[in-house]
Amino acid sequence: AITLDVYKNETCSCCEKWISHLEAEGFHATAHHPDDLTAEKAKRGIAPRYHSCHTAVSAEGYVFEGHIPALVIQRFLTEKPKGAIGLAVPGMPMGSPGMGNHLDPYDVLLLKADGSSSVYTKIDRIDQQYRGKLHEN
Numbered sequence: 001a002i003t004l005d006v007y008k009n010e011t012c013s014c015c016e017k018w019i020s021h022l023e024a025e026g027f028h029a030t031a032h033h034p035d036d037l038t039a040e041k042a043k044r045g046i047a048p049r050y051h052s053c054h055t056a057v058s059a060e061g062y063v064f065e066g067h068i069p070a071l072v073i074q075r076f077l078t079e080k081p082k083g084a085i086g087l088a089v090p091g092m093p094m095g096s097p098g099m100g101n102h103l104d105p106y107d108v109l110l111l112k113a114d115g116s117s118s119v120y121t122k123i124d125r126i127d128q129q130y131r132g133k134l135h136e137n
Contacts, residue, residue, distance in 0.1 A: 002077060003028045004064065007040045008054035015054040018067050018098030022056075025070035025131060029056070041065070047115060050088040062086040063111065067096035069129035072108050072121055085111045087120055097129055 004022065008015040010033040019029045034040050041048075041055050044063045052066025056073075063086035064073055076087055088109045089096055095103025103126045110120035123129060 001026055001028045002058070002074065003030070004056040004058055004073075005029075006031050006054055006056045007034055007037060009033065009037060012053055014067070014092065014098045016098075018054065021097035022070050022073075025074075027070055027073075045085050045113070045115075046088065046111065050090050050109065050111060050117065052088070052090055053092060064088075065111070066090060067092060067098050068108055069097050069123065071129065071131060072123075076120070081110060081120075083112050083114070085113050087111060088117070095126060096123070101126065 004027060006019055006029050008031060019031060022029045041051060044055065044057065046055065046063055046065050050065055056064040058077065066089035068087050068089050072087065088111050089106060092099055093104050093106035094100055096106060105124035107119045108121045108123065109117040111117050
């Protein structure tokens with residue numbers, strides 16, 4: 001199983017739903033509640049324009065900012081794009097894992113070590129986020 005450390009506010013319920021999504025897809029997630037979540041993001045090179053409500057970190061140090069589908073994280077960790085520090089879904093788009101079942105299409109961004117980003121994948125159908133049956137958000 002892929003293990004991620006998830007840094008979040010203790011009271012954020014959408015983050016808990018996202019962690020449940022990860023675990024339903026076979027991940028192991030450990031939640032941490034730092035005093036300064038913004039500082040956690042900064043020390044990992046995540047610019048404010050990419051921020052969301054939680055930050056996950058893989059054993060290799062890749063960052064996953066926001067409500068990224070587990071399948072997209074799995075693909076990233078298999079591909080390990082050169083020059084990348086991780087992925088981000090800025091904000092909290094409706095229909096992303098943990099954010100309900102009405103999808104507002106959104107982009108998953110590839111975060112690059114030089115501070116830039118590009119679109120890694122576009123999510124425009126709810127079934128692009130889940131392996132088998134749809135999960136309750």
